[in-house]
Amino acid sequence: MTNTAIASPRPLKPARRRRSVRSVLGKIPGWIVVAVLLIVFVYPLVWLVLGSLKTQDEFLNNPTWALPENWFNFSNYSIAWESTAHYLLNSVIAVFPSLAICLLIGTAAGFALEIMVFKGRNTLLLVFLVGIMIPGQMILLPLFSVYFNLGLSSTLWPLIITYTATALPLTVFMMATYFRNIPREIFEASTIDGASTLKSFFFIALPMMRNAIFTIALVQFFFLWNDLLIALTFTTDDSLRTVQVGLLNFTGQFGVVDYGPTFAAICINVFIILALYLVLNQRVMRGLAAGAVKG
Amino acid sequence: MKSVLSDKRAIGVLLGPALLVYTLVMLLPMLWSLGYTFFTGSVLGGFDFAGFANFARFWNDPNSGPAVLFTIKYALLVTVGQIVFGYLLALLYTFFLKRASNVVRTLVFFPVVLPTVAVSLLFQKMFEFAPQTGLVNSFLNGLGMESVDWLGNPGTAFVVIAIMDIWRAMGFYGVLLYTGVIDIPDDVMEAARLDGAGTFSLIRRIVIPLSWPVIIAAGIFSINGTLKVFDSIYALTGGGPGTSTTPLTLYMYRTAFAGGDYGYGSTIALMLTIMCLLVTVAIFRSTARNSKEFS
Structure with missing residues (x-):
């Protein structure tokens, strides 16, 4: 790569731009993996905390991913x-x-x-x-x-x-x-x-x-x-x-x-x-x- | 000069307490357990000499076979899962996240330190079938699928146990294997890249062979832990439904404390110890051969 750069300096700029677009696109699968990892490792804990603020009624009647109705319900x-x-x-x-x-x-x-x-x-x-x-x-x-x-x-x-x-x-x-x-x-x-x-x-x-x-x-x-x-x-x-x-x-x-x-x-x-x-x-x-x- | 650091009295004072505690509370009970294998009965009811009857019983016991089989099945699957996912994490840290891997490493590691009982109860609620539809079943319903009674069937209960124990430990093996992968000298990688190796052939031909000793060491640690699994299964399924998810450790515990049979309990514990030793020796020997092939 350094060789081509020395031999012909002019196409360097577009080539680099194409490369950077490609490398950004190429990184998308990697970032998706990281995002999934974070969800798999962090969401259960978030769900746990949200659950600890819910009433029995909310547990049985609302969907399990619903947010607690009262954020300051510390009676549990x-x-x-x-x-x-x-x-x-x-x-x-x-x-x-x-x-x-x-x-x-x-x-x-x-x-x-x-x-x-x-x-x-x-x-x-x-x-x-x-x-x-x-x-x-x-x-x-x-x-x-x-x-x-x-x-x-x-x-x-x-x-x-x-x-x-x-x-x-x-x-x-x-x-x-x-x-x-x-x-x-x-x-x-x-x-x-x-x-x-x-x-x-x-x-x-x-x-x-x-x-x-x-x-x-x-x-x-x-x-x-x-x-x-x-x-x-x-x-x-x-x-x-x-x-x-x-x-x-x-x-x-x-x-x-x-x-x-x-x-x-x-x-x-x-x-x-x-x-x-x-x-x-x-x-x-x-x-x-x-x-x-x-x- | 040697004499100043070989003062017998000082050695006694420094080493004595640890050796005493270790001998009294671990070595002697270990030998004592060996003795128990020749008796039946318990500390409350008294002991009777039984010769080799406990070993014969283990051989013919309709419950011991499935327990051994479950222990092996669980240990193999979870160890492979922990190492494979751990290694994928290590590769992600090294080749994708690089210097930025710190945050992800810290987050993926946290289930390692969480209390097993708490994690088991969390998974119980996440995979719940009724009366509340748990997180996983809600997700399946959202995709238009039926709810699954995860912990009510032997097969799916095993899946939940495996998922949980891989989730709990993969961050740990990620960190352990990561230290092995970053220890590979940069110039080796650089040379392979200059020779035209792509990322995948680089990983297959350079990274995996060079980090193989660390992989094997991690495998030995992992299988030593998974053969002794107790806490997570006791808290998650209690060995059920029925006795379908009962490993040797749990079977021993039930036999000795619920069944009141110390002799037979010790026999099961001894079988487990022998399994741990055999597996470790087997892996050590196979790696001695492998490392010769690589060098």
Whole structure:
């Protein structure tokens, strides 16, 4: 193309115009694909929000794509919130302590497995990896027996303990990967300067890993917050239900009868997560891609 | 110098807690579950030694065959769907949207972080047949077609599950595969273009072969997740209508908790674990052969 331009400068202009028209036309199928994608991914959520503002009467008599008659009808939300508030609190009580413990001991283990020098490091890392592969169903029954025998069944402890343990393999594995990129000399130097290994860990490794720890915390938060299997198994009582189990039973309770509150409850659940995601989306995407081994 | 980073006490303090939690809450229960496979009964009713009876029962059980078959059918279809659509997204990001892909990537990714229960309930309402005509049936009616009782028939219920789980995860695989596609060196692409390759032959002969390792890795992650599917099916169809959409995970859950048979439940969980291992090993071996062909 550059050759023709040099040889004959005159036809350059119309040729370029023809090319640009063609390339604009050629892009139309692509933009149609993008438009369809956006509709398929965004419209269900819009429909969900619109639904949460409708009355039961509108649900049964108006077409499903109709806009709500009263845009400020928040009564569905007050009904949904009554039960959801308690479930949210349970989720917070179960998820955040597990996250904190798991990150602390997982980071320490990652540090020990990558920075420290001892025999059998790689075998131990492999042992942790096994935990990522194993389906949850494989550990539920013995744990249920133990929690039952220890009398923990009517508390949130089973969730906190199980969440800490199930999040641990991926945390250790990801932390080990991050530590692999840090030269061991840093820690050797600080140890020679007189810091104990533990001091090096707490005052050098932890601050250095702030970003990595935050990313893993985000990833694990989504896994734990959205968990259904473990919560379903260990919450035998309504007062212990997490937000996911509660939402499932919400429809069980009102079922087909009450659309508005159900839509509002789904909305509350969705928008808590969506708000977090919209603020931190790049980080969440990168983190989840890095933690893909979880499958 | 080695001695400063191989302080046994420090290793114990750093690695000990994680190893202890992991062993107590994951490794031991795993072995314990293996033990359960030789017994019948539950923690409430007591256990009886059964030898290999549970395995014989699994072989002859009229429900286990369909559950295995459904698990395989679901895992194959959804994994292929997730990878194919994810790859198409990755190509769209790389060759069409280029630098502008950020917004689309962020939007298509958001179902990944949404709670599975919320998404399942949303899809339940979208594909609803009665009393409210859901979004999808309204659309079909608008095109002059009859409403379909999506979740009332085994075949269409399976379609809804597959659509939902592909919708949920394709943004994730889009991002994962996108990192593989943009890693292809620009000069390789440039050289192929100068040799006269059009976009399609470029994709077929250069892009796909060079990003093949990432595709396989994504496939392994995906099938490991789809074989263990629980949350989405439990919340969307509950395994129904009848038991037509019951995967092994759900069958195990029902057997152990509703049926009160821990021994047989553990046997089903073990079968599932073996399936996960076999599939992963099989894919690894086949890729070892493939990558030799490509190089």
